[in-house]
Amino acid sequence: MTALDYLLLVVAGFGAGLVGFVTGLASIVSYPALLAVGLTPIAANVTNTVALVAVGIGATANSLRELTEMGPRLWRWAALCAAGGLAGALLLLWAPEGSFEAVVPYLVVAASIALLAQPRVRKLAGGKEFPVLFPAALAAVAVYGGYFGAGAGVIFLALTLICTAMSVWQATILKSFLLGVANLVAALVFAGSGEVHWGAAAAMAVGCLLGGWCGPPVVKVIPPTVLRVAVALAGFGLAGWLALR
Template structure:
């Protein structure tokens, strides 16, 4: 790759990091950028997963206090996300190509609809939390995150807002952290596959680290309802794009 390609990946990484933290849609920027510089779809997918670990690192580094305030349950959720990320990575490496991608647009669309209806769903639930359902569903979403990842942040956010009493602000921080854990474990598995383009991953990770760092301050100034609706609408757009491509 040329110097211009690496510069493109740094810039795309920053955009993916910032957009990914705020909306959970990092891959809509990062994945096409990796394809644009000549990577194959599989190589772009695994390289993207490795690079996007940096979003979680940057975001977590700038929101440690809020995360630690969640207590011991945070580490239980992190363990579930890690196991799910590993399972998803193994599915990608061993399963036939395209075996899971057909259902992805529907998953993202359902999550986006859930985000739009989240206040009503929480009202119907009587404001209750779901300490058993949440980690179980979290594991399933983490499997998807380790497998493909596009739109996984939207699904994480919708699940968290519906199953817990966390605010949009805290749910966004948690989403970035848990998705980062799933990506990290999947990235370790992918690093042994020989498919990762390490130069491209490093360039994109540099931008993604900076973008993730800028994410928490950006989310903090966006009105919660505006953020929730914006992420939902972007999710519908991503679902449509995934269905057509």
């Protein structure tokens, strides 16, 4: 890899960090950038997971007060996402290549539809929360996050807004933190796989850290409805890209 390649990865990492926090679509920026500098699909996938840990670190450092206000349940959710990230990482290393990816576009489309329908669904639910369904769904999304991850943020945001009474702002912060936990555990697994390109991961992580740090202030000034609809529309675009690539 050349110095220009590493510079491209830093810039792509910043874009992935910012886009990832705001919309949950970090991999649509970072994964193609890793392929563009010559990594194989598997190497790009695991290197991407390692680099994206920095998004969660940057965003968490800039929204720590809001996270701590969620209380003890935050750590229960984090434990579930850690277990899911571990399962997803092992699935990627052991399962046949592409064994799960065929259903991913449909999951992202379903999540995007759910985001658009969220106000109506919450009204039908009468403001009720789903304390059993939500943790189980978190663990399932974390498995996907550890396995591949593209669109995991969209799915996570949809589930949080449907199953809880959280605002879009709170759900966005929670999404970044918990997917960061899943990515961290998966990254630890991938570290011993021999597939990670550490130079590329380090360069991209620098950009991801800065992009993740800048994410919370950006989301604060975006009207919640605009953000929810924008994420849903971006999700449809991601689903199309995943289906055609």
